[in-house]
Amino acid sequence: MKIELNRSSPVSLVEQIYQHFADRILSGYFPGGSRLPSVRKLAKTVGVSPVTVVQAYVLLEKENFIERIQGKGTFVKDFYSEKGERNKEENILQQIPDYVHRTQDMYYDQQLANIQFSSPIVHPDLLPTEFLVNSMQQLIQKEPEILAQYGEIQGDFELRKALTNYLKREKIDVSPEDILVTNGSQQGIDLVARCFLGPGDVVFTEQPTYPAAIDIFRSRGATVIPVPMDHEGMRMDRLTSLLDTYTPKLIYTIPTFQNPTGFIMSQKRRRELIELANEINCLILEDDPWSEIYFDQSPPVHIKSLDQHGNVIYLKGLSKILSPGCRIGFLVASGVILNRLIAAKTNADMGNPLINQKIILPILQTNIISHLLKKLRDTLKQKRDLSLQSLSDFAPASVTWTRPQGGFNIWVTLPQGTNTIDLLHHLKKKNISFLPGSACYPSHIEWNHLRLSFSYVSDQELKKGIKELCLSIHEYLEAPQGKNRQAPLF
Amino acid sequence: MKIELNRSSPVSLVEQIYQHFADRILSGYFPGGSRLPSVRKLAKTVGVSPVTVVQAYVLLEKENFIERIQGKGTFVKDFYSEKGERNKEENILQQIPDYVHRTQDMYYDQQLANIQFSSPIVHPDLLPTEFLVNSMQQLIQKEPEILAQYGEIQGDFELRKALTNYLKREKIDVSPEDILVTNGSQQGIDLVARCFLGPGDVVFTEQPTYPAAIDIFRSRGATVIPVPMDHEGMRMDRLTSLLDTYTPKLIYTIPTFQNPTGFIMSQKRRRELIELANEINCLILEDDPWSEIYFDQSPPVHIKSLDQHGNVIYLKGLSKILSPGCRIGFLVASGVILNRLIAAKTNADMGNPLINQKIILPILQTNIISHLLKKLRDTLKQKRDLSLQSLSDFAPASVTWTRPQGGFNIWVTLPQGTNTIDLLHHLKKKNISFLPGSACYPSHIEWNHLRLSFSYVSDQELKKGIKELCLSIHEYLEAPQGKNRQAPLF
Numbered sequence: 001m002k003i004e005l006n007r008s009s010p011v012s013l014v015e016q017i018y019q020h021f022a023d024r025i026l027s028g029y030f031p032g033g034s035r036l037p038s039v040r041k042l043a044k045t046v047g048v049s050p051v052t053v054v055q056a057y058v059l060l061e062k063e064n065f066i067e068r069i070q071g072k073g074t075f076v077k078d079f080y081s082e083k084g085e086r087n088k089e090e091n092i093l094q095q096i097p098d099y100v101h102r103t104q105d106m107y108y109d110q111q112l113a114n115i116q117f118s119s120p121i122v123h124p125d126l127l128p129t130e131f132l133v134n135s136m137q138q139l140i141q142k143e144p145e146i147l148a149q150y151g152e153i154q155g156d157f158e159l160r161k162a163l164t165n166y167l168k169r170e171k172i173d174v175s176p177e178d179i180l181v182t183n184g185s186q187q188g189i190d191l192v193a194r195c196f197l198g199p200g201d202v203v204f205t206e207q208p209t210y211p212a213a214i215d216i217f218r219s220r221g222a223t224v225i226p227v228p229m230d231h232e233g234m235r236m237d238r239l240t241s242l243l244d245t246y247t248p249k250l251i252y253t254i255p256t257f258q259n260p261t262g263f264i265m266s267q268k269r270r271r272e273l274i275e276l277a278n279e280i281n282c283l284i285l286e287d288d289p290w291s292e293i294y295f296d297q298s299p300p301v302h303i304k305s306l307d308q309h310g311n312v313i314y315l316k317g318l319s320k321i322l323s324p325g326c327r328i329g330f331l332v333a334s335g336v337i338l339n340r341l342i343a344a345k346t347n348a349d350m351g352n353p354l355i356n357q358k359i360i361l362p363i364l365q366t367n368i369i370s371h372l373l374k375k376l377r378d379t380l381k382q383k384r385d386l387s388l389q390s391l392s393d394f395a396p397a398s399v400t401w402t403r404p405q406g407g408f409n410i411w412v413t414l415p416q417g418t419n420t421i422d423l424l425h426h427l428k429k430k431n432i433s434f435l436p437g438s439a440c441y442p443s444h445i446e447w448n449h450l451r452l453s454f455s456y457v458s459d460q461e462l463k464k465g466i467k468e469l470c471l472s473i474h475e476y477l478e479a480p481q482g483k484n485r486q487a488p489l490f
Numbered sequence: 491m492k493i494e495l496n497r498s499s500p501v502s503l504v505e506q507i508y509q510h511f512a513d514r515i516l517s518g519y520f521p522g523g524s525r526l527p528s529v530r531k532l533a534k535t536v537g538v539s540p541v542t543v544v545q546a547y548v549l550l551e552k553e554n555f556i557e558r559i560q561g562k563g564t565f566v567k568d569f570y571s572e573k574g575e576r577n578k579e580e581n582i583l584q585q586i587p588d589y590v591h592r593t594q595d596m597y598y599d600q601q602l603a604n605i606q607f608s609s610p611i612v613h614p615d616l617l618p619t620e621f622l623v624n625s626m627q628q629l630i631q632k633e634p635e636i637l638a639q640y641g642e643i644q645g646d647f648e649l650r651k652a653l654t655n656y657l658k659r660e661k662i663d664v665s666p667e668d669i670l671v672t673n674g675s676q677q678g679i680d681l682v683a684r685c686f687l688g689p690g691d692v693v694f695t696e697q698p699t700y701p702a703a704i705d706i707f708r709s710r711g712a713t714v715i716p717v718p719m720d721h722e723g724m725r726m727d728r729l730t731s732l733l734d735t736y737t738p739k740l741i742y743t744i745p746t747f748q749n750p751t752g753f754i755m756s757q758k759r760r761r762e763l764i765e766l767a768n769e770i771n772c773l774i775l776e777d778d779p780w781s782e783i784y785f786d787q788s789p790p791v792h793i794k795s796l797d798q799h800g801n802v803i804y805l806k807g808l809s810k811i812l813s814p815g816c817r818i819g820f821l822v823a824s825g826v827i828l829n830r831l832i833a834a835k836t837n838a839d840m841g842n843p844l845i846n847q848k849i850i851l852p853i854l855q856t857n858i859i860s861h862l863l864k865k866l867r868d869t870l871k872q873k874r875d876l877s878l879q880s881l882s883d884f885a886p887a888s889v890t891w892t893r894p895q896g897g898f899n900i901w902v903t904l905p906q907g908t909n910t911i912d913l914l915h916h917l918k919k920k921n922i923s924f925l926p927g928s929a930c931y932p933s934h935i936e937w938n939h940l941r942l943s944f945s946y947v948s949d950q951e952l953k954k955g956i957k958e959l960c961l962s963i964h965e966y967l968e969a970p971q972g973k974n975r976q977a978p979l980f
Contacts, residue, residue: 347705
């Protein structure tokens, strides 16, 4: 087993070993039932004192990741029972060492649920598919040769031009030269990480945050330091005091309708954040998955709009609101930063397919995009209201939730001591899915939250699903061991 | 400036510092004219003794990357004159540290040449564009909803099924579960690197090899150790003796019509290589860009066909032979290896766009692919012959070249002491491009080669272009300083 310990990191060796195992257990990579190496063996393998390993194991045990069985050894707890069953006899030392520690097995399973609250995606019925089909038909009649052409690595120039107009309405004033088209917004995060993050580098993120971002940062060997939030977003007092210990190279934030909480970073905090980034000379990655989808009033101006020194990389995905089939996202950056991101894109895949960029072009060039967004806002607002109503109607009194003013998600909190992975396991039998909140924590995991995405399901499913979810929560809380435990129950 | 030195690496600190600068100078990232930090300053910054820095600088000077100007400092030589001019005053210490060290600026410039010998791509006229257009029209009539759907992260199942049939003809017997669809073959290399390579890991490659592969491995912090070749491919005696010093985690090879040399690894060597990989428990990444494009007899069986223990990851791109517009490539692997590659794909971009996968499906499901490949073989064989004839007719006597039995490239060698970057700079005025061979060397660079891709240009351009190229070589060799120099001449 390979554990990349960084001896010059401000993160202690105990914490690093703890994190190594916690990530892999949480992701299902080390399945329930597999045996951890003995203290002595691990200490020798990674070159630390046995005391360090013992402390890491104690921490893991305390957080219910592992259990010691007298005379047998130390084992991973059964987070995902079925899988654990299959791999019961596996020894962790036999795993092939790799660098994608934390990627969630979950991504696969969840697509299959009948009532899926797990992915913040829009139901196909709400997307402009018919329009895109027309656009595609015209395209291949007029320019069939684009199927045989490589596009520009930076992205099709016409598309980048259309995007600048789109951004202008969003009060981000840039030229086509400042835009890099990516294969979905996920690749945008990845390109930033592969350019600017490596072993020993520190990233600050909101706590909780988007799980895939944690995965990507960790897979570069970077240390992810969580910054607590309140209803105005990242807490600047906490961020400032973290600067005593850590020097971040990047601050990753989802300021508007934050994923998963739905919080909005206030205008004031946005200004403070960018001032701070200028001061300590670090980059901000502003991830904006759905700021257009506001329900009440339009959100504060983007951090990128306040950026005068080029410290902010703005990231936007269009798959969610236009067409997953096209997988188009883009980054806005400038100067050397952008040049390096283009170099990384070259390394990654030599550019997006041209045709997918051309297909969405007419929607962006016309006013159709505005109509589409209005329709999405109206429909999703209704779904939000229905979700909130259903939660009010059916949820146990000890459960709380956010009231998002935009976006696709509600953040639901169960009483302390519960674990929503337990609950998910139970709900799978009812064919209902959600995202266990624990996936959103880089460290200091809280187990008692879940993210409910209301964007995909029909109104009928929404009502039925939330009712069922609440019933299961009732059952879970009333079960004899329902409280004060974190290992699987059902 | 950040130099990631690995103090436990078998590569000396001098070599590491040398490589750091060589990569960035060669890529144009440190432009000609920029000043290197003083010995004392660099030694302090990276925490090594001044003697180490001096030795690295001496090595760089010896290889003509830098020059010392008495009383002024140490400067990057003008590899790419125009750019150098622009950035004359830049100081290297002002660069933003990043992890994409070696990515070539070249990629951009070269697409613009009138006669382009620089990219091994097929001219659009040779691609099945008409058929793909039909396929696309039928697709959007029958299944418009695919524009609104996310595909499976691993790749569309129907496509993976069709690919297994394609592979069966290639004597690789796998099931759809063993295939991962990627965004071009370039992403395939990237996914393998991000899974299995990190700082301190060692990769063996052929010398010379595919430049983008070097870029990708280096950007993960891995050490790339070149293995010399002869006409039977990687030299096993040299590889074996390198094992005394290095323990590779991955061996990257292009066994068939190697890029850039066109060499074919013999059947015997393929067997030896896989036996060796089993023995030392390392992975082989078998990159197969164009083995279908053979001119004389079909090449030896793929290394993957000989793989009994799952050590081989087979990589194939379809953009080149089917449609750059679709950007489809794929990997073949199994078990834990494949699972981790899928996890990396999830991190990278959550899967290829579905529509691009569906468009190429009918071609693969029918026998059309065989006809297409036959046409490509015939046309490219003719182009190869024409290229060889033109070289015979016009090249100076001191120039030699390979006679490829397949693929898209000829490897041309000028006399020792010449530098094809000089030549390229001159040819740009004539609007002709090629790949300077130096880009293909992980280290111990040879400057006197160039890769000539004959796949894109028309027959007429091919003749004209090679004649012009040869004329320029004549001029270059006859110029007073044409030999025994490595800095730019024209």
